[in-house]
Amino acid sequence: MDNLQERLRHIRGSAAEKRHNARTVAALTSNPGCARRAVLDAAGVDKDRLARHVGFPAKFGQSQFAITRGNAFEAQVKANGYAELLRLLRETLGLEIREVGSTNLEDVGGNTGQEVRHARSRQKLTSAAADPNAAATFYDHPLLRLDVGGSRVYLEPDLVAFHHDGVFHVVEIKSFAVIDNQADARKVAAAATQSAVYVLALRRLLGDDKVAHEVVLVCPKDFSNQPVATKVDVRKQLIVLNHQLSRLTRIESLVEALPPTLTLDLAPDDDGKFSRPAAEVIAALGEIEARYAPGCLATCEMAFFCRQEASGCTATLGLSVREELGGVETVAEALGLADGILVEGDDQAEVAAMLRTTARIFGSVAA
């Protein structure tokens, strides 16, 4: 649907397309059912700016201490000819002693343009795959590309290691600590999902058999700066990702269902101020259905807006609570059924009975 790109551009309006990265791609797997997010991301809308304009700024922000620490740890691990990384990967991946070659893909002779970098990364990686004997071992900051729902996303893993048996491993350097061989489960899961995006992109370029489903996570050990490497199997994450990305092709049907004139353009004037009335933007947003869940607060810039929009819905209380309330859509409906005021629908008999029992019993004590 060439028309699709047109439509998406129109929805986005005059702003430049917001660049995606592995994190945003990974985030797609967290709320796949949300049409609003799918459309906004596909159209490359700057959700942060949008949220601010409609009066619900996101509260994201990264502490510079975290950023600095992350950069410093990565630099340390790669310093001196990848000294520490080499030691770790020799052990973890079983590299042979001669496998020490490196290629830095952070720029191409000083040129940091995405297309130039990607072209060079592609060339280096494919020729490595084709001729393992001439290949280097470390590909530092390669720039990969992935087609996500019709738009091109550039992705930059920390490092890709090439093994003499012809297989590439994604290496991610993270600064959260592994203490007594245990790390924060949530952070590990996020790193695994992010790495899976890289694995996917590499596989699309080189073929599934050339890229391992195991990634190497390099983290500080205990409370020090000493690095420790762990292999993480990301097959599960790959399955989910593949599934979600294929579902994104349904973006066509989502967009088709929208009014053709719909746009989220903020109409910047000559000074750069956004002149489009917030109410109009909100109305436009209202045409694209959202699926708010408390989990959105940590992952999507639109969360505060969508939360307010969803007030009164059981979804705001969380998935498990909603299920306990029989999956009923609104709080008012749940309480109405519980009090016997609302007449239940045909398929709601069990739910209504359960709610009535709960209300009666709770009421009998709380009174």
Add this chain to the structure above:
Amino acid sequence: MVFRVTSAAEALERRIDELRTAVRKAVTAGERERAMALRGALRRAEREWEDALDELADQPAVLVPRQAGPLLPLREQVHQALTLLGSPAAPKLIIAVHEAFHVGEMVPARLTSLRRDEERSFRSSPHSRPYYLCSALTADLLAPARGLLAVSTWPMALRVIGPLSPRVDFLNSAIRLAEHLDRIPEPGPTARRLLWRFAANIPGGAASADAMTPTVVAQAAEAELKIHRDADRSHREAAAKRARQLPDVEQLFGNRLRSISATGT
């Protein structure tokens, strides 16, 4: 601990607090441009406050021993460290080498502008200095290799970086450091710690920091170096041959004509 503060400094402090709150409000509300403007005002106010404070400061009449300044200018110190290492090196390593064997501080911030200053100096008056601190060049594009410093008097082949060169140079430097540690009478803990950073990442380099001996480190480094040396040398010599065709300034500071730093599309 109390010291005199004038009303001017106090007023500035109040203003600083107000500005800080305003910046945070703006950041939290997502008003980036406003936040930036406020930050500018905040920095100015902070500078004024510091100046006001410096003027007032009641320095106690205590004899503070004058901190020994560097005995050599920065470029000499860097030259010294690089000569010891014998291969192109990153500023962090240069500083570590300097701290391990020499007196006086080396300020990291000043190192970042060193290469640019040296290039400017060379361009304005080529070859007028006995040596220049220059770039190492990437073998494939002959562009300046990120974050590495080299010495202009080194042969071109030493100043180009092939795919194996980072590791080769690391092993080489390990050998040089080990030999140096053996030569000097009392290496000291900083020097040993530096060598340990190498030894720990060389197979057979040392069982532990305490058990480490320079001789064994050098032997282990040489053992691995043997494996890479020939391949690395041929990469480097091929690249050096091409590099020698470049104009002098580019041989030292890299091929910039074709390096367009684009903002990227």
Add this chain to the structure above:
Amino acid sequence: MSAVSSYAKALAVAAGRAVPIATRRHVYLSDRPLVFVPLALAGEANAPLAAMIGTSPHDPYMLLVPQPRNRDLRFGFAASLAEVVLAYVRSCTARFEVVGTDRLFLDAPQLLVPNAAGLGFVKLLGRSTRFRRTNGPYPVPAGVPLLGRWLTHLGERSEHPGSSAMLAMTQTLSAHWASGQSAVEDANLAALLGWIDPPEGVCGSEAALAAEDPLVWPPAGPSTDPAFDNEVLAPAIRAYQSATPDSPKRRRAVETLERELRGQMEPTWRLMWHAIKVLRRLPAAETVETRWTADRRDFSRYHDYLSTDGRPQARRDGAVAAARRLQSLEREQTTFDAARALDDPLVMASYRVTGEAFQGTVVSVDRNRRILSERGRRVTRPKVVVGTGDPVHLPVGESLRAPQRIKQNARITEIARSADGVLVTLELDGGMGRAAVPAPGSVPEVGDEITYTSVYPDAIRSPDLPPTDQTPWTHGGPPRPYVPTDDDAREAWE
């Protein structure tokens, strides 16, 4: 999340205010709890930045680390913290009683932190300090290793359901009130308290929304607000670092840090004491005292263990120990859930909804019923019939207890369901005295409101602790052979 608590959340949304899901307080609240509000530097494993700590709302101690990456300053913080914590622990040993051959302190430490992340901070801090030594190549100030052991110990205790040795305020509050927001949002202490006890004239949801503004309600920590980090903290730390020691510039930098960090912790400090006040309004549940006695016993044992052996806890349990521990924690959870239900009709409501318990009216009583037991003796086995409207999902033959008659076993012999409700026939055994006729009042009477539940702890009195030689090292019993190695006390070279 149960059907009852979910329903209560829905009610809270409609009411604009949190709804109680407990009529009793199910945790012990010390008269002198040690309230601890820590802040940590972003991006590090466990780099303490500042803390507020104290046993009364007035005059808390404030500790800070002007350069959190500096090892000496970091351990200086730990040393100062150790002074406060160890003094507090000592104060709990002032009074004791002798029980058998053991000494049982009448008090025990109670550490209160704002949220679950605070619990994590305490555990990590314990981990990062308990292996250190006060001598050798990387010495730390005196008191630090001991602090580490106590923090680790409290961290371990906090994983036991029913223990009140260390509590996260958000978790404790959530166990007693249902807010109108999600569990994710309940982790914000200010927002949760906004729902539970909003200011005059403001409804709960409004108060909770206002609590999300980090400028008015700084995060309860240990994480700090990134905007604060970038705009205030980073410049202040930079100013500290770039100033020469003892210079006015450095002193001012410390003053700035102190003022700003205090500003970040003070609101949370006040919230903690507000939360304590709110919790104190609830009358304590009956079995709270029993569980606190277990905490006291555990404290006494660990205290004695430290004064004799005192080796730090091992890094991690071996596989077998870990499995055993998980099992025992699960059992404790069941016991705790059952005890709470018996103590509190609002908690019992959950079991009534699932049909594991029911509440109703006694319809008929056969008080003097006697039957022949298996051994051929005549025994008193009264029968009662209870009519209830609750769903009853129990099989005939199931043994039940009534909260007010906990020693009396009631076995279901018949269940009759009709459109009007359920009639449950129960045979009673025990708690009636030894005479041929049941003692007065020992059998329910017609017209009584009564609750019967299938969920009750096996031993209600004092939780039996395992015999000494099987006591895990965590409880002061014979320690497993763990010998701290040089590795543990070693600093890693960077």
